[in-house]
Amino acid sequence: MFQDTSPVIFGLSGGLAVLSLYLITQNLRKRSLPPGPRGLPIVGNMFDMPKDYEWEHWAKHKDLYGPISTVNVLSTRVIIINDLQTAIDLLETKSSIYSNRPTFPFAGEFIGWNRQMILSQYDDRFRLMRKYVKAYIGTKSAIVPHKPVQEIETKYFLARILENPSSVIENIRRSAGSIFLKLSHGYTIDTSGPDTLVELVENASKEFHTATLPGEWLIDSIPWMRYLPKWWPGQHFKKIGSVFREHNFEQAIRPVDFVKRQMEKGIEVPSFTSTMLRQGLNEYEEDVVQWGANSLYGGGTDTTTAALTTFVLAMVLNPDVQKKAQEELDSIIGHGRLPSLDDRSRLPYMEALLNEVHRYHPIGPMGIPHCVTQDDYYNGMLIPKDSIVLVNLWLIAHNPDIYPNPNKFDPGRFYNTDKPQLDPQTFVFGFGRRACPGKELANANMFLLMSMMLSVFDITKAKDANGVEITPKIEFGSGTVSHAKPFPFVIRPRSADTEALVSTIFEDYPPPPTNARDL
Numbered sequence: 001m002f003q004d005t006s007p008v009i010f011g012l013s014g015g016l017a018v019l020s021l022y023l024i025t026q027n028l029r030k031r032s033l034p035p036g037p038r039g040l041p042i043v044g045n046m047f048d049m050p051k052d053y054e055w056e057h058w059a060k061h062k063d064l065y066g067p068i069s070t071v072n073v074l075s076t077r078v079i080i081i082n083d084l085q086t087a088i089d090l091l092e093t094k095s096s097i098y099s100n101r102p103t104f105p106f107a108g109e110f111i112g113w114n115r116q117m118i119l120s121q122y123d124d125r126f127r128l129m130r131k132y133v134k135a136y137i138g139t140k141s142a143i144v145p146h147k148p149v150q151e152i153e154t155k156y157f158l159a160r161i162l163e164n165p166s167s168v169i170e171n172i173r174r175s176a177g178s179i180f181l182k183l184s185h186g187y188t189i190d191t192s193g194p195d196t197l198v199e200l201v202e203n204a205s206k207e208f209h210t211a212t213l214p215g216e217w218l219i220d221s222i223p224w225m226r227y228l229p230k231w232w233p234g235q236h237f238k239k240i241g242s243v244f245r246e247h248n249f250e251q252a253i254r255p256v257d258f259v260k261r262q263m264e265k266g267i268e269v270p271s272f273t274s275t276m277l278r279q280g281l282n283e284y285e286e287d288v289v290q291w292g293a294n295s296l297y298g299g300g301t302d303t304t305t306a307a308l309t310t311f312v313l314a315m316v317l318n319p320d321v322q323k324k325a326q327e328e329l330d331s332i333i334g335h336g337r338l339p340s341l342d343d344r345s346r347l348p349y350m351e352a353l354l355n356e357v358h359r360y361h362p363i364g365p366m367g368i369p370h371c372v373t374q375d376d377y378y379n380g381m382l383i384p385k386d387s388i389v390l391v392n393l394w395l396i397a398h399n400p401d402i403y404p405n406p407n408k409f410d411p412g413r414f415y416n417t418d419k420p421q422l423d424p425q426t427f428v429f430g431f432g433r434r435a436c437p438g439k440e441l442a443n444a445n446m447f448l449l450m451s452m453m454l455s456v457f458d459i460t461k462a463k464d465a466n467g468v469e470i471t472p473k474i475e476f477g478s479g480t481v482s483h484a485k486p487f488p489f490v491i492r493p494r495s496a497d498t499e500a501l502v503s504t505i506f507e508d509y510p511p512p513p514t515n516a517r518d519l
């Protein structure tokens with residue numbers, strides 16, 4: 001007896017046809033991706049990922065594969081963009097689909113950093129947060145009321161340097177932190193020793209750095225691991241992650257509670273948080289404000305410190321540039337006062353110097369990853385949905401077609417010339433709907449600190465035990481925000497007059513008492 005096998009055969013051949021079609025489609029999709037190095041089965045290019053100088057590693061892709069390339073890490077597709085036009089075509093022109101962030105299962109979802117703006121998914125909550133933050137710091141007119149805070153804190157910076165010339169970089173960070181905590185929560189930090197709130201936020205930032213290290217956390221590659229029981233092998237991330245999560249929430253909640261208490265007593269210093277809370281927000285909006293406020297310190301302090309450290313390094317290595325900047329400052333400001341933000345339009349060389357600092361080493365050399373929300377085609381190539389998109393900002397800043405002799409630190413590119421080179425601010429602050437909302441504030445802070453510092457101090461090479469000048473090496477660290485590695489230098493007042501100008505700052509503007517005890 002023969003059974004009728006045709007349904008089985010039809011079923012089998014139908015299944016095979018669907019499978020073949022699937023495989024062919026997958027193969028075609030793979031072939032139409034931007035080019036890139038071949039990877040190993042399953043893990044893909046995981047072992048090719050750079051550990052440091054990422055920007056130089058990805059720059060090689062431009063010669064090998066052209067302006068846009070692909071690598072795969074396990075199931076994650078990463079698209080590398082190595083030129084400006086491609087970045088603009090995708091992240092600016094098509095920003096409606098290129099404005100998401102990768103999910104970061106460990107740092108974002110487990111620890112809760114996705115509540116901050118920087119790792120937020122591109123959704124309604126994010127758009128509301130950005131709207132609030134942009135209204136407070138996002139435009140030239142929005143930052144005008146913040147001038148007094150920026151100016152007084154930068155004056156304190158000068159006074160601290162005079163007292164302790166060996167702690168310049170530490171004090172740049174302290175000054176940036178003071179400004180952002182004043183603006184975000186009306187909080188005055190303790191400058192006599194470690195400050196509780198600064199320690200909280202700095203510690204959380206360090207943990208953020210650890211939690212976002214590529215390839216460090218298995219949960220980032222296998223997100224469902226978080227649902228396995230604690231006794232399962234490889235679950236140590238849960239213990240560490242829980243501690244990091246507690247710190248992350250504490251740094252966001254404690255300063256807002258502080259503002260509320262100050263408001264109840266009617267003694268709050270106006271800030272982003274108090275201004276927003278005064279509007280009578282619902283619980284959801286209050287949560288958005290809490291994390292938006294946290295984004296000001298989180299987004300501003302490390303970035304500003306990194307950029308200003310590059311400035312100091314450039315001054316040590318380029319005394320001719322320093323001299324020219326000081327000549328401009330002397331001719332416009334004179335010796336009897338310090339420069340202010342109102343002088344900005346009359347100091348074009350200082351403005352060019354600011355731009356050259358941004359260009360010479362963009363502090364976020366690979367930007368912050370974007371993520372595309374739907375399949376897209378670019379010049380016939382497929383950019384699949386959920387791909388991570390990285391832009392090599394460093395390579396754009398070092399493209400000799402845009403910036404001839406790119407390794408030379410030369411503000412002359414942007415100064416007193418009929419053909420100024422491309423303004424680096426068109427790209428160092430990122431692109432489209434995720435572009436940095438702190439750009440205007442960052443520029444104002446940097447401009448002020450650079451101008452005040454050069455008008456009263458000389459920054460020079462240190463000497464070794466034999467009196468021979470030490471030329472610092474130009475070396476930068478890796479990570480999302482890239483800092484110049486520690487280097488020796490000397491800072492001293494330019495003259496007895498400038499020393500006198502700085503020495504009376506604490507007397508002329510007595511610092512308010514710290515809020516550390518009110519936290």
Ligand code: HEM
Pocket residue numbers: 117118119120130137180295296297299300301303304307363364367368369370428429430431432433434435436437438439441442
């Ligand atoms: C030298 C100074 C700075 C530079 C070069 C810089 C650069 C950047 C870059 C490249 C991005 C990513 C943009 C993108 O994804 O396309 C970014 C994002 C961001 N920056 Fe800045 N930044 C600086 C200072 C600041 C300051 C002072 C603040 C706040 C006070 C700030 C707050 C933020 C925030 C909140 C984001 C996340 C935006 C989002 O995800 O939508 N930044 N910044």
